[in-house]
Amino acid sequence: MPAVKIKRASSTVDMTAMCDVAFLLLTFFILTAQFRSQDAATIETPSSISGIKVPDSDIMTIGLGRDGKVYFGIDNAQNRIAMLDNIAAAKGLTFTNNEKKEFSLMSNFGLPINQLKSYLSLPKEQQAKVKQPGIPTDSTGAAPTNELKDWVFNARKANNGLRIALKGDNLAKFPEFKNVLATLQAQNINKFNLITGTEAPPAGWKAD
Amino acid sequence: MAEINTGGGGGKHDGGKVRSKKASTRVDMTPMVDLGFLLITFFILATTLSKPSSMTLNVPDKTKTEETEPIKASNVMTIFLGKDNKAHYIFGKAANEDPEVKTVGYGYEFRQALQENAKKVGGEKFVVVIKPTKLSTYKNMVDVLDEMAITKLKRYALVDQLTADEKKLLKDKAKLDT
Numbered sequence: 589m590p591a592v593k594i595k596r597a598s599s600t601v602d603m604t605a606m607c608d609v610a611f612l613l614l615t616f617f618i619l620t621a622q623f624r625s626q627d628a629a630t631i632e633t634p635s636s637i638s639g640i641k642v643p644d645s646d647i648m649t650i651g652l653g654r655d656g657k658v659y660f661g662i663d664n665a666q667n668r669i670a671m672l673d674n675i676a677a678a679k680g681l682t683f684t685n686n687e688k689k690e691f692s693l694m695s696n697f698g699l700p701i702n703q704l705k706s707y708l709s710l711p712k713e714q715q716a717k718v719k720q721p722g723i724p725t726d727s728t729g730a731a732p733t734n735e736l737k738d739w740v741f742n743a744r745k746a747n748n749g750l751r752i753a754l755k756g757d758n759l760a761k762f763p764e765f766k767n768v769l770a771t772l773q774a775q776n777i778n779k780f781n782l783i784t785g786t787e788a789p790p791a792g793w794k795a796d
Numbered sequence: 797m798a799e800i801n802t803g804g805g806g807g808k809h810d811g812g813k814v815r816s817k818k819a820s821t822r823v824d825m826t827p828m829v830d831l832g833f834l835l836i837t838f839f840i841l842a843t844t845l846s847k848p849s850s851m852t853l854n855v856p857d858k859t860k861t862e863e864t865e866p867i868k869a870s871n872v873m874t875i876f877l878g879k880d881n882k883a884h885y886i887f888g889k890a891a892n893e894d895p896e897v898k899t900v901g902y903g904y905e906f907r908q909a910l911q912e913n914a915k916k917v918g919g920e921k922f923v924v925v926i927k928p929t930k931l932s933t934y935k936n937m938v939d940v941l942d943e944m945a946i947t948k949l950k951r952y953a954l955v956d957q958l959t960a961d962e963k964k965l966l967k968d969k970a971k972l973d974t
Contacts, residue, residue: 600822607832613836636849638852639849641850761932762929764934765937769855778855781852782941783850784849787942
């Protein structure tokens with residue numbers, strides 16, 4: 589009688605299911621992805637219990653860095669070009685098509701207007717190295733040296749439906765925030781959003 | 797590879813006929829899975845997952861002045877945001893009375909102080925005036941506004957100017973050089 593051969597179980601693992609899952613997740617992430625844009629400065633926002641989400645489109649972001657530098661950005665590339673055209677006309681500057689294109693790719697920036705042109709003509713690698721000094725503001729909000737005022741005005745001229753979001757850093761000092769606030773108030777903008785991180789409300793707290 | 801060859805393959809069988817080895821129809825999915833997860837990892841890292849939330853801030857119109865009824869000073873809690881994540885608060889006016897300056901840290905301590913005082917004064921009459929000093933940070937201000945939302949106090953104002961009396965008071969009692 590021949591010895592009974594025990595049938596060995598195959599050690600092959602069927603990867604098809606795993607592959608399905610992997611690609612399903614991949615598809616999901618690709619479709620929902622919103623790429624992290626290259627920001628002029630990293631800003632760590634404080635957190636709040638507020639559950640209101642920041643709108644996706646038509647948004648103007650005023651950043652306030654930890655060292656008090658002010659950054660500015662609007663969301664749409666077309667609007668950015670229109671804004672640049674507006675401000676160039678107001679300030680008597682001209683930008684070439686290349687510079688405009690370059691500008692339309694920047695999600696935010698913190699440069700005085702007179703340094704903008706030379707910054708835009710720099711190659712990409714060097715742009716990253718430039719320390720952006722921030723947009724000039726002041727406490728009255730309406731002085732001619734306040735350039736944030738001009739940006740806000742021209743951005744709203746380019747797109748009237750812009751909502752304003754303020755993104756301040758944890759360590760930014762209050763006076764700098766006050767300058768931004770004064771700039772907005774001087775243009776009669778009395779309602780805006782403060783961008784914060786999300787934090788769980790205390791136990792038992794309910795929104796009304 | 798996730799596969800270990802086990803069977804003998806096309807060896808000699810009882811009949812003695814030599815059969816050609818049949819190619820397996822199974823495709824090895826391992827590299828494909830590897831690639832899939834690699835891309836997933838990339839997309840997770842390159843995207844922003846949690847969207848930031850925002851709190852709305854409404855400030856009064858500066859261009860027009862509205863006549864309002866004066867508020868009783870003893871119902872007003874004035875909060876000064878000082879340095880090193882500390883807040884100081886007083887009741888009443890800094891000018892004529894000699895108010896007691898209390899110091900609290902942000903968070904639980906602060907919330908408790910707000911709730912106790914709101915109860916003492918009576919919810920409807922209680923008014924909070926928030927005065928950030930130049931020593932305070934943006935985070936302090938957001939924290940305080942957040943506390944207002946948590947304690948559901950509706951009557952508060954953000955004032956960015958300190959009176960001379962308040963400056964003196966803070967310098968004397970809280971050692972703050974504003």
